[in-house]
Amino acid sequence: MTGRSDSENAGSGEFSFIARHFRPLAGAEALDLRDDCALMRCPDGEEFAISTDTMVENVHFLPDDPPETLGRKLLRCNLSDLAAMGARPHAYTLNVTVPRGGRHDDNWFAAFSRGLAEDQKRYDVHLIGGDTTSISGPLVLSATVFGLLRQNRALRRNGARAGDDIWVTGTIGDAVLGLMVLQGKLEDTSGFLAERYHLPQPRTGLKLHRIVSAAMDISDGLIQDCGHIAAESGVQLVLNAKDVPVSEAAASLGQTLLMQRLSGGDDYELLLTCPPERSHALQSACQDAGIPVHRIGQVQTGRGVRLLDATGRDIVLEQGGWQHF
Amino acid sequence: MTGRSDSENAGSGEFSFIARHFRPLAGAEALDLRDDCALMRCPDGEEFAISTDTMVENVHFLPDDPPETLGRKLLRCNLSDLAAMGARPHAYTLNVTVPRGGRHDDNWFAAFSRGLAEDQKRYDVHLIGGDTTSISGPLVLSATVFGLLRQNRALRRNGARAGDDIWVTGTIGDAVLGLMVLQGKLEDTSGFLAERYHLPQPRTGLKLHRIVSAAMDISDGLIQDCGHIAAESGVQLVLNAKDVPVSEAAASLGQTLLMQRLSGGDDYELLLTCPPERSHALQSACQDAGIPVHRIGQVQTGRGVRLLDATGRDIVLEQGGWQHF
CATH class of the missing domain: 3.90.650.10 (PurM-like C-terminal domain)
Known part of the structure; x- marks a missing residue:
């Protein structure tokens, strides 16, 4: 979505597709999804916590799961990783690999992004970039999510002690x-x-x-x-x-x-x-x-x-x- | 790779798989790929440029392309986005979705990560996290790449003027x-x-x-x-x-x-x-x-x-x- 098109995936049609479904989700750091990269700053004394997950149709979700929930589930799995480290949600990138053949049409994507919009409000995060590609195979969704926390305050897995x-x-x-x-x-x-x-x-x-x-x-x-x-x-x-x-x-x-x-x-x-x-x-x-x-x-x-x-x-x-x- | 396993993908075997092929690529910010998130700091006065891309087998690369080149190509496509904004390479996350059926065996992944290791040296970047999942379908690779640049110095697409x-x-x-x-x-x-x-x-x-x-x-x-x-x-x-x-x-x-x-x-x-x-x-x-x-x-x-x-x-x-x- 940072201007990268999959030449097999609708060419310039991809740009209006992005404008319709994803630009409304983009925060200022996304530069309107019009440039090669997003630009993201870190407040003084803080650091980014970063988590990434992929969900594959038939493995992590079912083909008839409601489209409204799919992006939200992916986002929430990553937000859960942020919560585990004690970081507050900030932003995310989204990679959508769409099966050829048309089942995932404009209505499907409208529902998909409507769900994301709802969770963006709920968790105070925004989209900063992404990529849309096509596949002869199942739907694949990846997200990389960015949280913020004060430096040296991350919760870790290695601090449990006998007696806790x-x-x-x-x-x-x-x-x-x-x-x-x-x-x-x-x-x-x-x-x-x-x-x-x-x-x-x-x-x-x-x-x-x-x-x-x-x-x-x-x-x-x-x-x-x-x-x-x-x-x-x-x-x-x-x-x-x-x-x-x-x-x-x-x-x-x-x-x-x-x-x-x-x-x-x-x-x-x-x-x-x-x-x-x-x-x-x-x-x-x-x-x-x-x-x-x-x-x-x-x-x-x-x-x-x-x-x-x-x-x-x-x-x-x-x-x-x-x-x- | 941040400790998230795909339950369909080898269970605890995934952890030794990650240790073998990806932990050697991980920088300090990755926390050894053992925690829920990576932690990444931004030097004073700088900001992150962020690009993400997906490559799908049969769309962006061919099934018999050498495994050594696949991760490198994905990385380099993203590094090219950083170059376009004037950012210097810093780190990346990697999502690997592997076809079931065994063609992508240990040897394949050894070659895949060997190629990545070579480019990590060449471009001075390191892996900070990722996810491995399985698919009944083609190989899908996504990377999100982080560059650094001085604030307000990003090269943009919108500055061309008549006469240039x-x-x-x-x-x-x-x-x-x-x-x-x-x-x-x-x-x-x-x-x-x-x-x-x-x-x-x-x-x-x-x-x-x-x-x-x-x-x-x-x-x-x-x-x-x-x-x-x-x-x-x-x-x-x-x-x-x-x-x-x-x-x-x-x-x-x-x-x-x-x-x-x-x-x-x-x-x-x-x-x-x-x-x-x-x-x-x-x-x-x-x-x-x-x-x-x-x-x-x-x-x-x-x-x-x-x-x-x-x-x-x-x-x-x-x-x-x-x-x-």
């Missing part, structure tokens, strides 16, 4: 159940679970500097992401399965889906570790932001992740599976 | 002829043209601030890109076909390919406008950087682009074609 508590925001496992609903494997008449799959809620706006010892967003599934904190911090994370927060819609489907919930992806909640003496500060910060937070376990010496059932017995976690003792 | 000369770096039309060679439509035993298609030479390192009045890189083809300068600056660009620099390899194929050369894409040379009194400064700046530069026409009042033949007669340019009077 483990906390998560929101409820865990809704998105993976939502995907199963959309695939016809589960039923949820409330629509809540599918909504959680389509539109994650990035936990931006939390002020956790000097409160939490480590932070990341849960995108690969709670257990796998706990493994990342454990590896980066050189500790063991011990989770109490019964304490992991569950939504009403998920709970109504019964306990048999516990392991799906704890190992499914796409939650985009925050996984935090926090020394016990700062529990109150953490809860206050979350309350101020209107974000629920629950303590789900403890950091210990050792390595890897342990999951305990209600009686304190280990649930054995295996690569790609699990079993009860 | 039009200049281009290098030679024009080699890449499109190279593509025709690779498609078996032309023969070039020197290999020069195919090389120009595979590996553009971004014209970084030029110091053109206060010399040129407008600048952009030629990616859509000389004539179309002249149209962009004309539109953004509100002027007419008049080109002398005989003055457009041609490589030896292209010239040896004869004059019948003139219009392909002038309207083909992928040159990644710079298109510049410059007041006549600064011609010497422009030529000196280019000489200092070892970059050839040629005057190819003049900016006039009016709109659009005119192309003149050796006798000064108009060659009529039409959307998607052309014809001689």
